[in-house]
Amino acid sequence: MKKEISSYQSAHGLKPNCLSFGEVLAQSFAVIAPTTIPASNIGLIVALSGNGTWLSFLIGLLGLVFVSININHFASRSASPGSLYSYIVKGLGPTAGVICGWSLVLAYLFTGMSVLCGFANFSSILIGHLGIHPSSITLLALGAGIAWYAAYKDIQLSAIAMLWMEGISLVLIALLCLLIWAHKGFALDMPQLTLEGVTPGSVATGLVLVMFGFSGFESATSLGDEAKNPLRTIPRSVMGSAILAGLFFLCTSYIEVLGFRDAGVSITKTEEPLAFLSQQIGMGFLGDLIAFGALFSFFACVLGCINPAARIFFMMARHGLFHSRLGAAHSSNRTPHVAVTMCSFLTFLVPAVMALFHIKLFESMGYLGAICSYGFLTVYILISIAAPVYLHKMRKLRLHHVVFSLLAVGFMMIPVLGSVGIPGSTMFPVPEPPYNVFPHLFLLYLLLTCGWFFLQRLRSPRIVVEMRQGIEEIHTRFNDRQKL
Numbered sequence: 001m002k003k004e005i006s007s008y009q010s011a012h013g014l015k016p017n018c019l020s021f022g023e024v025l026a027q028s029f030a031v032i033a034p035t036t037i038p039a040s041n042i043g044l045i046v047a048l049s050g051n052g053t054w055l056s057f058l059i060g061l062l063g064l065v066f067v068s069i070n071i072n073h074f075a076s077r078s079a080s081p082g083s084l085y086s087y088i089v090k091g092l093g094p095t096a097g098v099i100c101g102w103s104l105v106l107a108y109l110f111t112g113m114s115v116l117c118g119f120a121n122f123s124s125i126l127i128g129h130l131g132i133h134p135s136s137i138t139l140l141a142l143g144a145g146i147a148w149y150a151a152y153k154d155i156q157l158s159a160i161a162m163l164w165m166e167g168i169s170l171v172l173i174a175l176l177c178l179l180i181w182a183h184k185g186f187a188l189d190m191p192q193l194t195l196e197g198v199t200p201g202s203v204a205t206g207l208v209l210v211m212f213g214f215s216g217f218e219s220a221t222s223l224g225d226e227a228k229n230p231l232r233t234i235p236r237s238v239m240g241s242a243i244l245a246g247l248f249f250l251c252t253s254y255i256e257v258l259g260f261r262d263a264g265v266s267i268t269k270t271e272e273p274l275a276f277l278s279q280q281i282g283m284g285f286l287g288d289l290i291a292f293g294a295l296f297s298f299f300a301c302v303l304g305c306i307n308p309a310a311r312i313f314f315m316m317a318r319h320g321l322f323h324s325r326l327g328a329a330h331s332s333n334r335t336p337h338v339a340v341t342m343c344s345f346l347t348f349l350v351p352a353v354m355a356l357f358h359i360k361l362f363e364s365m366g367y368l369g370a371i372c373s374y375g376f377l378t379v380y381i382l383i384s385i386a387a388p389v390y391l392h393k394m395r396k397l398r399l400h401h402v403v404f405s406l407l408a409v410g411f412m413m414i415p416v417l418g419s420v421g422i423p424g425s426t427m428f429p430v431p432e433p434p435y436n437v438f439p440h441l442f443l444l445y446l447l448l449t450c451g452w453f454f455l456q457r458l459r460s461p462r463i464v465v466e467m468r469q470g471i472e473e474i475h476t477r478f479n480d481r482q483k484l
Helices: 002-012 021-032 036-075 083-092 094-128 136-153 155-183 200-214 219-223 230-259 273-280 284-318 337-356 361-393 399-420 438-459 462-481
Strands: none
Touching: 021 155, 021 219, 021 230, 021 284, 036 083, 036 094, 036 155, 036 200, 036 230, 036 273, 036 284, 036 361, 036 399, 083 094, 083 219, 083 284, 083 361, 083 462, 094 136, 094 284, 094 337, 094 361, 094 438, 094 462, 136 284, 136 337, 155 230, 155 273, 155 284, 200 230, 200 361, 200 399, 219 230, 219 284, 230 273, 273 284, 284 337, 337 361, 361 399, 361 438, 399 438, 438 462
16 A cells, blocks of 8 residues: 555655654644734734634634534545645536635635735844845845745755744743733733624624634645655644644733733734733843744745645646646656746735835735635635535435534634625624725636636536546545545
């Protein structure tokens, strides 16, 4: 069996059987980038959810646990670089798979763009203390360039770098939050616990950015070729990253909102909330360390987004959906180097254009983060629908599988409703500009990309057959390991 799997992996040209469980988990954690939420982005979520921020994170956590269960019906039975794109083709067919593939590409790339803005913003602040003020485009190019090199060179190098950068930052933030809570006398914050001033609409609207915070927890599924024992390590990474990140977000958001209570400064206006709180308790040096950790976390997330986005382009190209060059692997590095280069360039290009139009990096981070959430929500809903269909085809569907599917879809519809709103409703109002435009832009993107796929089908009907055959071959070769 080991020989057969190695042969299958080598057929894609990627580096086989090289990533341990910790390194696979690091991929998911790097895209989630849990450090960046408490260190920088929490103010954007509090501005929407207020005292219900912790509840938005709790709902997001519960929803994604159910989504994880549905993903793992596939991940425990097969593995490939195609991530959820391959799974949805297997469950719902090529058209749904293409919608998933394009949604994932947008989601990973826009997540990378958003955190690249965060990297440039944090770099600007830290370097500014030294009296150096490089342009935003220079910092964007630096972050994207280094990430490109690591992704181009070696997936194992990428994973180890992400593991260390995230791990150190998380430990420092956990320590600081514990000190902040101790400084407050381990108090219970009643405005948060009683949801003072919170409406269902504010919690639902905040869930859009909460989904951005969790986004990418499933990205380990793109390492099917490179992971050791993928039918065990990938499912554990998917579920583990969602739960660990959710608990971390719950605790840190509650403590930070409590820390800013009566501080005289609004958390929604603070770009470095942990740095401010560390100074309030006389531990400014710890805030400085976390700021550097957050900087590396932003970079790790950029790298973590380029890796899965490139592998989805890689697999879709091998199925005839893109130019065949995108499906090429580097002969010595064993990475999808052409797809990596294209994804890195796109990740730099969009924020650079926004900077040329004088849009602040902090604002760009919020805009791009909101847009990427729609891609992830679309994929999470599709995979939750695909799972029971897939199990039914194998005659293994049970009632609890349907229940988990419905719960996952139901939870994901809450941020969808919050992002779109109901005209005239006070409970779920239409978001303020420009956020009210983003759902329409995403739908336009899907119409254009799906239209392109239908044109491809008309010109070459064989493309659908090749997609099915390619996915079926991958799943067949892993069927013997489904009980592991």
